[in-house]
Amino acid sequence: KEKWPRGDETVWKTNMRGVDADVGNITKSVVNHVQTSLARQAYNLDNLGAYQAAALSVRDNMLVNWNETQLHYTRKAPKRAYYLSLEFLMGRTLDNALLNLDLKSQYKDGINQLGFSLEDLLEEERDAALGNGGLGRLAACYLDSSASQDLPVWGYGLRYKYGIFQQLISPEGNQLEAPDPWLDNQNPWELPRIDVNYEVRFYGQSERLPEGHGRAIWTGGQEVLAVAYDVMIPGCHTRNTNNLRLWESKPKRGFDLNSFNAGNYEGAVESSNSAAAITSVLYPNDHTTFGKELRLKQQYFWTAASLADIIRRFKNLGKSINEFPDYVAIQLNDTHPTLAIPELMRILLDEEDLDWNFAWQIVTNVFFFTNHTVLPEALEKWPVPLMEHILPRHMQIIYDINMIFLQAVEKKFPGDRERLARMSLIEEGFPKQVRMANLACIGSRRINGVAELHSQLVQTTILKDFVEFFGVSKFGNVTNGITPRRWLDQCNPELSKLISSTLKIDKSVWLKDLYKLKGLVKFAEDKGFRAEWAAIKQRNKERLAHHIETTLGFTVNTNAMFDVQIKRLHEYKRQTLNILGVVHRYLELKAMTPAQRKKINPKVVFFAGKAAPAYYIAKLTIRLIVNVARVINADPETKDYLSLYFLPDYSVSLAEVLIPASDISQHISTAGTEASGTSNMKFCLNGGLLVGTVDGANIEIAEEVGEENVFFFGHLTPAVEDLRYQHVYHPVPVDEACPALANVLNQISGGLFGDGGVYEPLVNTIRQGDYYLVTDDFDSYIRALAMVDDAYMDRDEWVKKSINTTANMGKFSSDRAIMDYAQEYWNLEPIPVGKD
Amino acid sequence: KEKWPRGDETVWKTNMRGVDADVGNITKSVVNHVQTSLARQAYNLDNLGAYQAAALSVRDNMLVNWNETQLHYTRKAPKRAYYLSLEFLMGRTLDNALLNLDLKSQYKDGINQLGFSLEDLLEEERDAALGNGGLGRLAACYLDSSASQDLPVWGYGLRYKYGIFQQLISPEGNQLEAPDPWLDNQNPWELPRIDVNYEVRFYGQSERLPEGHGRAIWTGGQEVLAVAYDVMIPGCHTRNTNNLRLWESKPKRGFDLNSFNAGNYEGAVESSNSAAAITSVLYPNDHTTFGKELRLKQQYFWTAASLADIIRRFKNLGKSINEFPDYVAIQLNDTHPTLAIPELMRILLDEEDLDWNFAWQIVTNVFFFTNHTVLPEALEKWPVPLMEHILPRHMQIIYDINMIFLQAVEKKFPGDRERLARMSLIEEGFPKQVRMANLACIGSRRINGVAELHSQLVQTTILKDFVEFFGVSKFGNVTNGITPRRWLDQCNPELSKLISSTLKIDKSVWLKDLYKLKGLVKFAEDKGFRAEWAAIKQRNKERLAHHIETTLGFTVNTNAMFDVQIKRLHEYKRQTLNILGVVHRYLELKAMTPAQRKKINPKVVFFAGKAAPAYYIAKLTIRLIVNVARVINADPETKDYLSLYFLPDYSVSLAEVLIPASDISQHISTAGTEASGTSNMKFCLNGGLLVGTVDGANIEIAEEVGEENVFFFGHLTPAVEDLRYQHVYHPVPVDEACPALANVLNQISGGLFGDGGVYEPLVNTIRQGDYYLVTDDFDSYIRALAMVDDAYMDRDEWVKKSINTTANMGKFSSDRAIMDYAQEYWNLEPIPVGKD
Structure with missing residues (x-):
């Protein structure tokens, strides 16, 4: 029997709480949260307050399972998977948590007795909108499925102070954007873990060490603190409650008091603001990258903190570093976390003192990469000068990886310079650019697309050369899925019941x-x-x-x-x-x-x-x-x-x-x-x-x-490229190609829906070039x-x-998708809590 | 009988918690906070975590009394007093709270059973160091005495993100300053009240309205949000638990998304940073003012938010505005909150539409002013151009107050131009300056010093002209006091027991x-x-x-x-x-x-x-x-x-x-x-x-x-001025005036304690001028x-x-001092909770 760590075991155990499943205890817990956590009374409690009290009560219940799960995983020490995604579009939590915990009817009753309606309270919650669209929502569904299937999977992301912008429509019909201050009312669903924090460096100098095998020392620059906030992910009708860890950036030191005392207030807070800025905003762009310095800092900040955390957890197992791939699988959701590849190399080379080949073998057995798009404009690239400035050590490592890789390509396909140019991690030009998809591809154990057609296109277009080099078995497909908990039971309760x-x-x-x-x-x-x-x-x-x-x-x-x-x-x-x-x-x-x-x-x-x-x-x-x-x-x-x-x-x-x-x-x-x-x-x-x-x-x-x-x-799909060619080289006017469409466009231009001139740029995308084949379809x-x-x-x-x-629709449960990842990619076993 | 406001009264009441006074419940509450609020377990709980759990448990108990007190005051609707202090040097809270709640031995036992020592946990708490020295600690003692004597007194201050700097000593013996990030580990003693917030304006334009009686419209400029954080002040062995409300500044809107989207990240967060800056740091200066824009913004931000809050509370009583002085007394702790005087005038004139004389009568019956110093360099003054820029409307009001006041002085002392110049709110010069002590003096009902000698000096030196104008009865003395709870029972428990x-x-x-x-x-x-x-x-x-x-x-x-x-x-x-x-x-x-x-x-x-x-x-x-x-x-x-x-x-x-x-x-x-x-x-x-x-x-x-x-x-004291005159006009070398001192100074200059040259500037303050009479004494x-x-x-x-x-030492209890304020200044009655 394990030794009780501290104090009187009986006192601890008799006082520890479990999940409160009866209406009486639930009501008491809501009332007590009104009194204490909110410092309010029945006299001044509104729907928002009642929501907060109910949420805190549910949070307490979830926490019992969450604590149990973390302890269980620690004891079992299984292989774990980590889902790195720059976006998690979670939406609201309360209803989902109540359903997964199977406590909805009890809370409904309890809240009713206190003079509120659960349905009203659900509406008080602000969406956690830390994503742009499908990619972020997919990540959220995958977390639900991992927990629901008792898989030891954690998510890692960023705690944006402002999520995706709020959309307003102006009187003219234009989209206006307003910030999304989703944390303003405090967030009952996150657990701040001030004690879990890591230092992340930017800029500075990297000096290669003379004694070889690629080591270097990276010093100077800016150091920023990453602080963890944990979000509980309850499985459906299981005690397993996984974790989504979101990082917040903070200045390493509060502010520069010397500047302050010298009267230079702006100078005093500058570094503090620049640190806090890193996680302040989700980039509101979908399928386009802007090459912005701050975005690159976000990506590195997040991957560096996540890797440091993963390695610390692995080291607690007391295993040798060469067993790392037996205990850790890291899924890269799109190319956004690709910097994790050179970052792990940096840790293994510069901190763990491994030699290059051994380090590269570990790296390429840990990472898995999901490609999300074949649109050329959506393929992430970073200017070499920017990368060199912000991450000098990583740029060295990328060059080293590239050189060794291209030598291997040259060996397999001697003299094929076009191929070398296509496969290089560095795209020539002014400036040169780092191709993140290529880096993700060669640094990962397996690569998948997200639907059958898409996975085929990946293998036959953007990664064709890599399939020829690595062989097709490195490439696969996992068709996306959705969680039926939120997307049927929660959103359509009557249908679920039927x-x-x-x-x-x-x-x-x-x-x-x-x-x-x-x-x-x-x-x-x-x-x-x-x-x-x-x-x-x-x-x-x-x-x-x-x-x-x-x-x-x-x-x-x-x-x-x-x-x-x-x-x-x-x-x-x-x-x-x-x-x-x-x-x-x-x-x-x-x-x-x-x-x-x-x-x-x-x-x-x-x-x-x-x-x-x-x-x-x-x-x-x-x-x-x-x-x-x-x-x-x-x-x-x-x-x-x-x-x-x-x-x-x-x-x-x-x-x-x-x-x-x-x-x-x-x-x-x-x-x-x-x-x-x-x-x-x-x-x-x-x-x-x-x-x-x-x-x-x-x-x-x-x-x-x-x-x-x-x-x-x-x-x-096979027709598209040819049609685009025809549009450019043998254009046919819309009037001829599709009279019905031409009529519609003419009515718009003619002012049927207000000044037609306003819409000319839009209408012209169809009349000229029509890249997306509106006319044809x-x-x-x-x-x-x-x-x-x-x-x-x-x-x-x-x-x-x-x-x-x-x-x-059975196939499209994200449970199927996640189990596919667990078995075919990560090699992960379910670790159910309380079932052994 | 009052109607129960919401839901089933029985359900509410049977579930509402009281103060947990027995060891069993206390232990349970600590364990539950470990599980839920901290999301930890016995396995990973350190002293800091145990402190936090204990603090949260004590906070819950305090909250029961705090809620009860606020409800009781609301029902009784007594006259209330508000203590406006830019500094509250609270120190630690846990021990004080346990003693005032009479729960220390129970918590000691409970925490012991859990394997920790209460004494160790007390050491984990970070001081709330929101003050420089005596003035701020006095405010803290006064809050304790108000609560302990069941007086309806609230404090109003600022929630500085960084309190007084941390002092380090360099190897050479120099003081180094480091920021004090006292909120980094989260603060269990504050209740964020996101719903209590006010907009505060800076800059902009003030336009006088033509139709007279001094009204104006103030528009434009920067608007900042003041958000309330409440700190519970438990009385000693009473249920009365008062409130200290601290304001945090926040941007009114998150950030400028248009700038962000246009790639101008710095521009996007600029106004957000400038709003947050207002309450980010306590000015680390004692007895000196620097004329810094940010300090003036702090003062106005704080007085404006506090007055808005006080007026809202008064208006909830449904009384007419002319009864305001019957329900509200506001103590100005030093000149820092003096802007409250023109701010209340602004509200009464521009928002309540009162005429000038009526408004001024209300103002001068509400405020009380404590002077803390007669040191000339410590008397607060603000450049007129700065005031005009930041607070254009208030500058108009100050000019109006001054004109009417000086006309009255001229009437009483015709032709005494020197006197008019001395008493004016505006000091001539380049630039002109606003004399805050004069403004505080004429805008208040009574003025006091803080010890007998000091109060005499106030009346005979810096405010002499005002005593002659208003008569001596407007001026008084309240000798400072200290709370024997912290300064005997808590810090010296053995002596207390004896x-x-x-x-x-x-x-x-x-x-x-x-x-x-x-x-x-x-x-x-x-x-x-x-x-x-x-x-x-x-x-x-x-x-x-x-x-x-x-x-x-x-x-x-x-x-x-x-x-x-x-x-x-x-x-x-x-x-x-x-x-x-x-x-x-x-x-x-x-x-x-x-x-x-x-x-x-x-x-x-x-x-x-x-x-x-x-x-x-x-x-x-x-x-x-x-x-x-x-x-x-x-x-x-x-x-x-x-x-x-x-x-x-x-x-x-x-x-x-x-x-x-x-x-x-x-x-x-x-x-x-x-x-x-x-x-x-x-x-x-x-x-x-x-x-x-x-x-x-x-x-x-x-x-x-x-x-x-x-x-x-x-x-x-009476000898000091003459000695200083002698030092300047008839200097005697230290060697002659005080050979013993001369010997000491020579040893220092001679290098007995390291390079004597370093200390020359210090030694010279004594050798030359000796303003503070070291030689003489x-x-x-x-x-x-x-x-x-x-x-x-x-x-x-x-x-x-x-x-x-x-x-x-009985006289020096702050209870005596506060009761003096309550009776001789504020006209306040004790409102004990649960005793009627």
């Missing part, structure tokens, strides 16, 4: 084995079941309409089909195609007689999404959508048949209301551009159908649910939408499609 | 009625009691020696007399006199034979104190002390008879160890310069005797304890020290003096 009662399986079982949904297929033929299914969809539509009514003041027609496109605004995602389609539909409606219109399928189109603040065309698209909405929603002839809403400030929480309400959703990227997409999975899991291109995970969804349940359109898009209308008119068949879609 | 058992009075009684100490007089003749008394002093000396041994590594001779001088380094406090006296004693010892030395009273001299970073002479004094110590402590001939220690980083907590260990302490300011002094009171209350000048509260201490128990020396100082030695040799008589001193 599924449990229909399948006669407790949700704790099917939520963790999503293939069980297959059991719903046979109920598609059950009329009563279909009626319930449809009624739930209808109530979710009304819930959305209510939300819009209370937040924006619009009355939405819930008898219409709900058509949703929600994602970052980007030309490749083609919100343009959608809005031009809406205008096309409007023009058609206007041309009809009232009697003709009556036969039309009424439809409400929803858009939501943010544009990168510097992305002019994307912002102009928002402006167009907003102004089209103003015109058509006010047109008495057509508004009952077609209306349009741009919902501002898209967030995880807004998605949770939109997705269950969708009849049809749009995933219409130019073929070959969307790596996977995950909102497509969320809609389909909630019984919404999909209209989309043959791209990303759309393809695999169709494979699972059947092509008859998906509305595909548009050109295929427009007619087939319109035909696909017509098929959607036809299908929807046959409501019975539609509901069958809806049921069959949900029933066949 | 007093209780001897007097047969529970400490909760005599600690709140300190005149009860008089009962000790008769025990001075009891030999057994004297032995116990002396033994406690000896153990306190050993406690100090142990502290020095463990922190600095020096072994202190506890058989010697302990002679202590602890206070800010300042020429007027004359640490010079003390160190020169030490050198004199050393030279005398060196001249003796070993046999002669054996007859000498062995003595250890302690210094501690910080010098303002820009105060060159004060810093040089520290260097001299440190280097004298090095020489004499290493001299084998003398070190058993005389040794010397400079204890770095003086703090409240260090004072708590030093004061009970002192046999004799030095309070030797040039007569007329020390307004009161309070450490003199602390030493005497702990049975230490006093050697000092006839200055400040020394005089009143002698009145109380008997001149035979005090060692007075030096010239008296040196011989009588040396004689006084000889009398101290003689008295100490008769140990029995000494202990009697010691007992009689403590026994007669």
